[in-house]
Amino acid sequence: MLKKLILSVIFINCLSAGTLKIDDKISNFSLTDQFDKIHTITCDISTIIVTFQKKTLMMVNDYLSSKSENFLEDHHAIFINNISSSPTIITKMFTLPKLRDYKYTILLIYDESNTKFEKQSDKITTYSLENGFIKNINFISSIDELDRVLK
Template identity: 60%
Template sequence: MFRKLILSTILSTLVYSSPLKLNDKISNFSLTDQFDKIYTITSDVSTIVITFEKETLNSINDFLSKKEKDFLERNNAIFIANISCWPNIFTRMFTLPKLRDYKYSILLIYDEKSAKFLEVENKITVYSIENGIVKNIRYLNSIFELEEILK
């Protein structure tokens, strides 16, 4: 119950925000990861990788599983999975236990209304951030493209 209260409070700041676009300044916001740890995303982040579908989530997880534990941190990157459209029971019974097997943090969006990122179906969305400003938004078709960005 307490977790839901905290999560809803954190996510409420995102509910009325519009999606991040080019030249937008990112404001600090918080999300929880698969271990229920709260992360605050600040302007220090240089790359935000977002997935909206199970297939792209699995592809990114396959890619990151082959990297060192601190790969995302060394690249000033965060990985976000929007799981808001997945049934809650499915998420609790299957998705979260599987995600807890990974050695890196996957920040989770549980509420579709709070999603502040642009989506293109079957694509991986990547935001490039410089000094807290969105400088580029790319929609990737493959992990190979992601690997080029996160060298």
């Protein structure tokens, strides 16, 4: 519980910046993964993948399950899943145990007021970065499109 409180305070600073847009510089921010381990995102990242719905989460999982365990690290990418719309009891009893079975790290957003990442219904949001600056934002709906982003 203390971890989540500390993380919330850190993340509030990021939220005040508003939604990320092209040419914005990402500031360092931290999120917990499915094992409650805190990860700090820095300018070294070149791709951010964000999902907001179970359908898009499953699409990314289908893609990443066919890749090596270090695929995201090797491609300087992170995967973020916004689970804020799920009731806490469902998250704790079903969602987190399922996410812990995945062989890769999934950073999680628990806060409903998070507006840092843009979303479109039934789409995966990807951010392409260079030296910490957002160069492109894509809303994708297929594994083939995701593969092109991560090449």
